[in-house]
Amino acid sequence: MSSVNPAPTPPRRWRDLALFGGLVALVIAGLVSAAAATGWAETMAQLGKLGAGQLGVLLALSLVNYLFRGLRWHAFARRLGLPTTLGQNIRHFLGGFAMSVTPGRVGELIRMRWIRRETGWTFERTAPLVLIDRASDLAAMAIILGVSLALAAGGITLAAPVAVLAFVSAIIVTRPTLLHTLATGFYRATGLFPRLIARVRRAAQSLRAFSHPQTLSLAAGLGLIGWLAEGYAFHLLLVWMGADIGFWTAVMIFVFSTLAGGLTGAPGGLGGAEAAMVALLMVEGVGADAAIAATAVIRLTTLWFAIAIGFAVFPHAEKKSKGGA
Numbered sequence: 001m002s003s004v005n006p007a008p009t010p011p012r013r014w015r016d017l018a019l020f021g022g023l024v025a026l027v028i029a030g031l032v033s034a035a036a037a038t039g040w041a042e043t044m045a046q047l048g049k050l051g052a053g054q055l056g057v058l059l060a061l062s063l064v065n066y067l068f069r070g071l072r073w074h075a076f077a078r079r080l081g082l083p084t085t086l087g088q089n090i091r092h093f094l095g096g097f098a099m100s101v102t103p104g105r106v107g108e109l110i111r112m113r114w115i116r117r118e119t120g121w122t123f124e125r126t127a128p129l130v131l132i133d134r135a136s137d138l139a140a141m142a143i144i145l146g147v148s149l150a151l152a153a154g155g156i157t158l159a160a161p162v163a164v165l166a167f168v169s170a171i172i173v174t175r176p177t178l179l180h181t182l183a184t185g186f187y188r189a190t191g192l193f194p195r196l197i198a199r200v201r202r203a204a205q206s207l208r209a210f211s212h213p214q215t216l217s218l219a220a221g222l223g224l225i226g227w228l229a230e231g232y233a234f235h236l237l238l239v240w241m242g243a244d245i246g247f248w249t250a251v252m253i254f255v256f257s258t259l260a261g262g263l264t265g266a267p268g269g270l271g272g273a274e275a276a277m278v279a280l281l282m283v284e285g286v287g288a289d290a291a292i293a294a295t296a297v298i299r300l301t302t303l304w305f306a307i308a309i310g311f312a313v314f315p316h317a318e319k320k321s322k323g324g325a
Contacts, residue, residue: 046241046293054240058301061233066306068226069137070094072219076132079215083119088320095317097310100303101270117321124202132210132219140223141255144231148252180204231255234298243281243290253280254298274299 067090074089084092096111108130115126183200187193210216231251238250245253257277261269274295281291 046290047297049241050237050297054236055297055301058233058237058297059305061229061236062302062305064229065226065302066094066097066309068222068229069133072136072222072226073129073133075215075218075222076129076136076210079212080126080129080209082115082121082126082129084115088118091313091317091320094309095313097306098314100307100310114317114321124199127199127202128207128209132207136219136223137227140220140227141259143220143224144227145252145255145259148231148248148255152246152248152252177204179207227255230302233301234294237294237298238281238286238290241290241294243286243294245281245284245286249284253277253284256280269303273303 070090070093073093074086077084077089082089092111092114095114096108099110112123112126112130115121116123180201183197183204187197210219228251231254232247234254235244235247235250238244254277257273257280258269260276261271261273263272277295277298278288278291281294282288286294
């Protein structure tokens with residue numbers, strides 16, 4: 001019997017939708033309130049500095065991120081031994097974006113469901129793919145954050161603990177023996193979550209497939225290019241708005257805010273990422289009008305653009321997973 005989690009019951013589905021709607025409403029309300037307090041005319045003037053061509057550049061740089069990380073997903077899938085093609089893996093990766101802001105990482109469960117339908121591989125066999133993909137994102141972002149801290153003028157010291165936490169988490173997840181030892185030690189010390197610990201230990205065994213240096217080096221390179229592309233987009237956006245704070249400082253704020261949003265546990269980092277980004281921009285001397293406008297635009301061209309791509313790909317991925325043409 002497959003161990004893939006069953007579909008949410010209707011009450012739970014409605015609860016998740018209500019939670020998602022509430023989070024989005026709070027984020028919009030927060031940005032609108034901040035813009036109103038700053039002055040609508042000033043905020044709209046900042047948005048008016050952007051043309052269609054500039055928005056196209058921002059979206060193109062986001063596409064670089066998604067495609068390079070999709071290639072990384074493909075490399076991991078091949079290393080795990082999945083009998084899937086490049087087209088299948090890119091379809092699974094992009095389609096999962098449709099669930100980026102749903103509770104419980106549903107996008108990753110959707111990807112595994114598609115893989116199960118198309119290959120017969122169970123949740124336990126594909127779980128390491130999700131773990132290594134998440135760990136690779138953490139590692140790439142931790143490296144970028146560490147470099148930007150070193151190179152940015154007047155680096156934000158608050159970012160250092162986040163960089164260390166992200167890097168340590170990535171190391172734990174990508175070191176099968178260490179992950180297995182920590183899971184075993186936790187269970188022996190507490191006796192808690194026996195089923196979860198058993199899954200973690202099985203996943204740790206499967207993660208050995210990714211410990212090859214060439215695989216890790218390729219994954220690191222693809223992840224670094226992808227996330228730096230979005231950091232560069234944020235830098236360009238600030239320059240266009242007349243708020244140039246330097247490339248590495250912009251990258252630092254973008255990556256730190258993305259990680260900080262994730263640490264809140266909110267789907268897609270909603271709320272936390274936006275609050276951190278506005279606050280850090282203002283610490284760097286950016287006016288509130290430009291900080292709010294830049295935050296709204298970069299989140300639209302990164303997170304919400306990814307969700308739009310996911311919704312475009314999702315029906316095709318669902319149909320293909322069921323054997324459709």
